[in-house]
Amino acid sequence: MKLLREFALDKQPQHDHQPNPAALRDMLGANLRKLTARSESISALCREIGINRTQFNRYLAGESFPRPDLLHRICRHFGVDARILLEPLESVAAPVKGPMVHPAVADFLGRSAQPVREEDFPSGFYRFVRRSFLDSNRFVMGLVYVFRADGLCFLRGFEAREAMRSQGLPADPCTREFRGAVLPQEDGVSALVSRRGATTATYNFLSRVPTFENNYWVGYTSRPLRENVAGRRFERQVYEHLGRKTGKVLAAARASGLVSADSLMPYHRQLLEPDKPIS
Structure with missing residues (x-):
């Protein structure tokens, strides 16, 4: 009988050890510390998420659950x-979804659907400048905001009011807003960008420029237009990473719009090479 009882006990379902609340809090804290390691400011991150900074610190320290x-x-x-x-964080990364990872093209385009690493193209505000597509004597200066959601990288910005009016388009914020998806490339990043409800999109490519602060990218933007349409289809462009530094961001916002070549910052002008045809 004793042997039968032992056999019966051996047949009882075996339960894995269940982590206690303290272990769960420690795991969450460790994962959050990894996720926030590259953030310039925990305060800015908390504002972006919409969470109390003091409470978030408790999550980081493994002292509380959200x-x-x-x-x-x-x-x-x-x-x-x-x-x-x-x-552990390494085992819970969200799978990338979208048309480029469909089996029909995954072997050809799938690598471009991988997440853009923070160190390759950091989140935050960027000042951008390029020549106007419609007026070769003027340049567009503006701001874009790069952010991440669901493991993917996106950008958001607004067209210059003057540029919209010159095309006979409304200049309200809703119409001026553009957004885009950012994808990794071998020597930089690319972005497909469009305004809300538009049936066309611009293709953008940016490659990092070696500088002391490592915060400049140069590349080009192109419009999908026929050759006989008025205006240029390709223009060189520069992105300058401002991060979330309020002073720099506000100054860049105030300077946004259509400007002359003389108004360009010297280093922006050097990178844009306005007198050199784009190839």
């Missing part, structure tokens, strides 16, 4: 799921 709604915001911002409570 409410379900806050956990959802955190996961959505970093492109992970709720397994960050249970498993």
Whole structure:
């Protein structure tokens, strides 16, 4: 009988060890510290997510759990799921979805659908400048905001009011807004950018310029137009990473619009090479 009882006990379902709350808090804290390691400012990150800084510090320290709604915001911002409570970060990265990873083209375009690394193209504000497509004597200066959601990289900005009016288009913020998806390339990043509801998009390519602060990218932007349409189709452009430094961002915002070549910052002008045809 004793042997039968032991055999019966051996047949009982075996349960894996369940982590205690302290272990779960430690796992969450460790994962959040990895996710925020490249953030320039925890305060700015908390504002972006919409979460209290003091409370977020408690999550980082493994002292507390977020409410379900806050956990959802955190996961959505970093492109992970709720397994960050249970498993190391390396095993919970959200899978990349989209047409470029479809089996029909995955072997050809799939690598371009991989996430853009923060160190390759950091989040935050960028000042950009390029020659106007319609007026070769003027240049467009503006701001774009690069952000990440669901593990993917995006950008958002607004067309210059004067540029919109010159084309007979409304200049309200909704019409001026453009957004784009950023993809990794062998020597930089690319972005497909369009205004809301538009049936055309511009293709942009940017490659990092070696500088002391490593915060400049130069490349080009192109419009999908026929040759006989008025205006130029390709222009060289420069992106300068401003991060989230309020003073620089506000100064760049005030200077946005259509400007002459004489108004360009010297280094922007040097990178744009306005007197050199784009090839």
